[in-house]
Amino acid sequence: MPTNILVFCETEGGQLRKSAFELLGKATQLAAATGGKVSAVVFGDADAASLGAWGASTVYVASGPAFGTYVAGAWVKALQAAIASSGANVVLGSASGVTREAFPRLSARIGAGLSVECTDLRAEGGAIVGRRPVYAGKALVDVKIKSAVGLYTVRPNSFTIGAAPGGSASVVALDAGITDADLDVKVVETLKPATQAVDLTEADRIVSGGRSLKSKESFDAIVRPLAKAAHATPGASRAAVDAGYAPHGDQVGQTGKVVNPSLYIALGISGAIQHLAGMRTSRVIVAINKDAEAPIFQYATYGIVGDLFEIAPALEKELTKALA
Amino acid sequence: MKIGVCLKQVPATDTRIRVNPTNTGILTDDVKWEINPYDEYALEEAIRLKQAGKGTEVVIFTLGDVASEARIRDGLARGADRAVRLDDPAFAGSDALGKARILAAALQQEGIGLVLAGRQSVDTDTGAVPAMIAELLGWRQASWVDKLVIEGETFTAHRAAGGGTREVVTGQLPAVITCDKGLNEPRYATLPGIMAAKKKPIVVKNAAALGIDAGSVGAAAALVVEEAMSLPPARPAGRILQGDAATVAAELVRLLREEAKVI
Ligand SMILES: Cc1cc2nc3c(=O)[nH]c(=O)nc-3n(C[C@H](O)[C@H](O)[C@H](O)COP(=O)(O)OP(=O)(O)OC[C@H]3O[C@@H](n4cnc5c(N)ncnc54)[C@H](O)[C@@H]3O)c2cc1C
Numbered sequence A: 001m002p003t004n005i006l007v008f009c010e011t012e013g014g015q016l017r018k019s020a021f022e023l024l025g026k027a028t029q030l031a032a033a034t035g036g037k038v039s040a041v042v043f044g045d046a047d048a049a050s051l052g053a054w055g056a057s058t059v060y061v062a063s064g065p066a067f068g069t070y071v072a073g074a075w076v077k078a079l080q081a082a083i084a085s086s087g088a089n090v091v092l093g094s095a096s097g098v099t100r101e102a103f104p105r106l107s108a109r110i111g112a113g114l115s116v117e118c119t120d121l122r123a124e125g126g127a128i129v130g131r132r133p134v135y136a137g138k139a140l141v142d143v144k145i146k147s148a149v150g151l152y153t154v155r156p157n158s159f160t161i162g163a164a165p166g167g168s169a170s171v172v173a174l175d176a177g178i179t180d181a182d183l184d185v186k187v188v189e190t191l192k193p194a195t196q197a198v199d200l201t202e203a204d205r206i207v208s209g210g211r212s213l214k215s216k217e218s219f220d221a222i223v224r225p226l227a228k229a230a231h232a233t234p235g236a237s238r239a240a241v242d243a244g245y246a247p248h249g250d251q252v253g254q255t256g257k258v259v260n261p262s263l264y265i266a267l268g269i270s271g272a273i274q275h276l277a278g279m280r281t282s283r284v285i286v287a288i289n290k291d292a293e294a295p296i297f298q299y300a301t302y303g304i305v306g307d308l309f310e311i312a313p314a315l316e317k318e319l320t321k322a323l324a
Numbered sequence B: 001m002k003i004g005v006c007l008k009q010v011p012a013t014d015t016r017i018r019v020n021p022t023n024t025g026i027l028t029d030d031v032k033w034e035i036n037p038y039d040e041y042a043l044e045e046a047i048r049l050k051q052a053g054k055g056t057e058v059v060i061f062t063l064g065d066v067a068s069e070a071r072i073r074d075g076l077a078r079g080a081d082r083a084v085r086l087d088d089p090a091f092a093g094s095d096a097l098g099k100a101r102i103l104a105a106a107l108q109q110e111g112i113g114l115v116l117a118g119r120q121s122v123d124t125d126t127g128a129v130p131a132m133i134a135e136l137l138g139w140r141q142a143s144w145v146d147k148l149v150i151e152g153e154t155f156t157a158h159r160a161a162g163g164g165t166r167e168v169v170t171g172q173l174p175a176v177i178t179c180d181k182g183l184n185e186p187r188y189a190t191l192p193g194i195m196a197a198k199k200k201p202i203v204v205k206n207a208a209a210l211g212i213d214a215g216s217v218g219a220a221a222a223l224v225v226e227e228a229m230s231l232p233p234a235r236p237a238g239r240i241l242q243g244d245a246a247t248v249a250a251e252l253v254r255l256l257r258e259e260a261k262v263i
């Protein structure tokens, strides 16, 4: 049976998110393996037609007041309508603030199996196999979905984005029949992050600091400028967060954020199992620690044994030069 | 209003995970169990809401075997009033949707008006069960909440919206709220609390008591099938750079650019 794939493409400020291209690339490969087609669904204003070049043959667009900020009731209903219109048997979304709520609801509503936070998807004998981390990434599990429709969310940065294959899409307005009753939870205020940096969960580069930074002042004076020089998002160990050097939202690890960057620089972080749980899939890990026996070195691609207060400023200088 | 707390046990976060010989799960022989860390925030918030007069009773709901009663007792010792444990051979092998069906039936049967759950279990890492419960019950929901206010029949919650943005959302009760770190500082059990917990009731309910069709839950009804578990591939041995600060910094930047090609 052909695998017809619907990709939920999220937007931010009217722009398609990078994850849309990541998922469409993967969807195109998977559909090609079974002779299926790829369609996309977009909420709100965005350049929907451009998704044709990324492999979507049809793009369903839902617009109107319900599709500005996320409203569970309306968005789940519209996703349901898009699945029905596209005849998709596989739905992909990026693991995000929206899908973590909307996809389970959709799953329960239409009786579709759900596999969240996949880091790989492959076609095997006409079926899709999702691979996802469990036990905070200390193990991986391969999952298959038995229902007629399968829902998957994919952790950002799991697939590389190639060149757009080219093509064009027909854009179809989606009428999900949204009524006031669907506007169940209202957003009354949006609190933007203080910095312009990409969020940790989507960041391609991260510089994290640990307890060894000793104070919020030195965290701000060492970790943040180095992150800026590396064009990276700052992160922190739990010890640094609990000590008040960085906000909760910056915590990386089993009880913080799980990150998947191509470069992760750990400054004075010992590499406790709970910290590793959040960053072990990073493509390149750099560890800077004065203790040569620190567990983080077992996972580091490059290690520097030394005092971070000397090395970080030197590195900041070199990175500024290199990335200017 | 009765407040329900969904609480489960998970391997302690410092557990070294080993896959069993049939690749169907982990070896649990020397695992130390704890309350799922996010469920501790849920429990704490429920206790505080009751203390603030926003709730009449805090009831723990656990889908789990008798071994999980130690964690339930811990929750009762911290201040919950009673617990409902859901256990039946028919429940074994349930996927997230099956678990949500069981928990939803129990929450409804107990007349719960507000459900507090963890943002995710740190074993299955799905973070899906609470949203499914909300859908099955037709309730409102806010997830990954680090600030919660209950005023009359309305909740106001700060939720992580993704991309570093947070949203303040409001909705009507009944609702399911999932709790994130930062919401509160969970308390520990005190000795008087531990003594009091010994007398607090834990009721066990099976499929028949919940009035759910045993065929709608468990392994046979699961839509999601876990085929094989493995350990993540080992990382290749790394390289330690030598020299003074300026030398290693320059060498690192060169390697990141030329060898690893990440900058
Ligand atoms: C339930 C639970 C959940 C947890 N969840 C998380 C989580 O999500 N994320 C997380 O990070 N942790 C988590 N932890 C905590 C974890 O176990 C560790 O305590 C924590 O990660 C340690 O942080 P750290 O590496 O900053 O501090 P430490 O372990 O104290 O390490 C500091 C390191 O800095 C080095 N150092 C000191 N001075 C310098 C210097 N001048 N230059 C260079 N190096 C220096 C030291 O050699 C040491 O290796 C959790 C723990 C529990 C119990």
Ligand SMILES: Nc1ncnc2c1ncn2[C@@H]1O[C@H](COP(=O)(O)O)[C@@H](O)[C@H]1O
Pocket: B005, B006, B007, B008, B036, B038, B039, B042, B061, B062, B063, B064, B096, B099, B116, B117, B118, B119, B120, B121, B122, B124, B125, B126, B127, B128, B129, B130
């Ligand atoms: N077996 C269970 N018993 C009680 N609560 C559960 C159970 N499974 C999941 N939950 C609740 O749902 C939250 C998210 O779990 P999960 O969807 O499994 O990641 C947990 O933090 C709990 O609050």
